[in-house]
Amino acid sequence: MNKIVAMAAKDIHILFRDKLGFFFTIFFPLMMAIFFGAMFAGLSRGPASIPIALVDADRTAGSARFVGRLEAAGGLAIERIPGDQALEQVRRGQTAVLVTLRPGFGAALDNPFVATPEVEMSVDPTQFAAAGMVRGVLLEAAGAELQAFMSDPSRMSVTNEQNRRLIEEFSPPSEARDDLLNVLDQIPRIPVLIDEAGLGSVTTGATGGFGPPLEIEQTQVQAQRRGPTNSYATSFAQAMLWTLIGGSVSFSMSIAIERSRGTLMRLLVAPITARQLLAAKGLACLGATLFTSSALITLGITVFGVTPTSYPLLALALLCGSICFCGIMMVLSVIGRTEQAAAGVGWGIALPFTMLGGGMVPLFLMPEWMQTLGNISPMKWTLIAYEGAIWRGFTLSEMLLPCAVLVAIGVLAFSIGATRLRWDTG
């Protein structure tokens, strides 16, 4: 028994000495627990505010009142911006939904007997869950607006008077016209009659007889341009991200491997400079990640029907992603001096950033603070660039931001790594 205990104790001792094993045994599960806990904690308190863009094409008191009601309802983070700009924002994936209050919206809101207020929802096709929530909030706000109207005899009287004038002006005298005017006279009395009939406590709204309080026309933003051809368009973008991560972690280990195998000593004794050695490592990482990510998307295109919206922009995104992860490789290789340490540090850093960057769970499912925090993740910018070229239909100017961020991270990280890299062989 003592021998068994001794051997078990030895294995446990080695496990805790092995940084990689220790990371995956303790820290990674802990990180997963914190990450998903934080995410679902947000869901249990109700969904995080969904970012929507709102365009008020009606610009009336009624539409303004409706917007105020939406803002007060909560659940939506409303940004009011010009229409074209808002549409581009949805296309870029920065906003889940664009809500447009069409002309005549306010008039219909104030006169539900003759028209239904109309809105248009332009939706990012990857965010249907968010779109469903937005639709619910819109209908709720419209219902509340109609209920307020029906509960206010004075507003109904004013509307009735307007409708009476319209009927009298445009309809010649007839029995039908007289019946219609009589009905209009009775409408302001509806709340009183409900009370007199003892139904005040059982009616919860006055919308029952009027059909849906809001007419919603939903369109997909990408469907009008070029959206994801199929689900592989998004999954291959994520796969390409993972190949960059794997490549950079592997290459970060290569310097440690050269050191432990003794070949670093041979390299340093050869008539080459440390700068040449660094350049070779960077070039190898760049070439390998470019090759693997290109091979993946080529497979996606030829076998799985992925159709990039722009091949030149895809090439640009691939190049910038690889540059970024070459820099990350260099920093990781500085931190871990042994093979195990390099691997442990590499995955230990890569996985949390991948989580934050949307590499595991779509960003819109995360709480708002986590989405904001995701901006520090190179993985997020890589995904934006890849998706922008594959199915979001980015223009060159739209592609510049993620690509600039990626190149900046790459250059900065490579510089830090190169200056801190210790070329000693021991």
Next chain:
Amino acid sequence: MLVFDHVSKCFGDLRAVDDLSFELEAGEVFGLLGPNGAGKTTAINMAVGLLEPDEGVVRFADEAFDRNPRDAENRRSLGLAPQSIALYEQISGADNLRFFGRLHGLRGSDLEERVAACLDFADLVDVGKKVVSKYSGGMQRRLNLAVAIIHDPELVLLDEPTVGVDPQSRNAIFERVEQLRDEGKQVVYTTHYMEEAQRLCDRVAILDRGRLMALDTVPALITAHGGPGNLVVRTGDGESRHETTDPLGTLAELQARQAVDHFQYLPPDLETVFLNLTGRALRD
């Protein structure tokens, strides 16, 4: 030629090399002999420019030049076989040679000629295309040595080249070192095996705890520091050992007193030199 001029190197409180001075002579095999921790590898690392001395100077000097070990020109003229086998195991022996040859500026037919010559030198022609991980330990050792000379350097530094190899492979390495000497190369050979130093080295520097204890040819070292030899005799009373500088005279004296059944003379060697210099055995 390689010159160490009052060189010292410390790692924290440990003085790994302490005031070491020597000059290599043309065409010699120069031994650095000492136990583990004597400072041999530190000296080699300073010779190839991997470490900077804290005190003193390491340089490559001749009538025509006086260079720092880190000079690129200098690196072309030296080859290092590290103590650990420093090869890429996933590629073939020939490809290892090609890779390091390219780093030293070899191209085209020159490169291929050198690869072939080095495979021949290491007796690996038949397995040159096999990946190194399939090689035996002895084959890897020979390739480790061959990689050091792929660019035909003037000076070859061999850091404990026989560690962990079987006697047959060790002999093969000895032959390669002798071949290098025959080709006129300067060789620095570090070892803690006195037999190797005694067989291969023209001159030997004995190091202990970073300090140079003695430096000379093997016979001169033995003469100066070896002391008397040992005559071991077996008689009817058992075996006895007698220190002597005149073994024949001593044997005659012993035989005059009692019949000697068997005798063996153990002359002084580098082991006794080291023992006399440091008060410790080389293997301690």
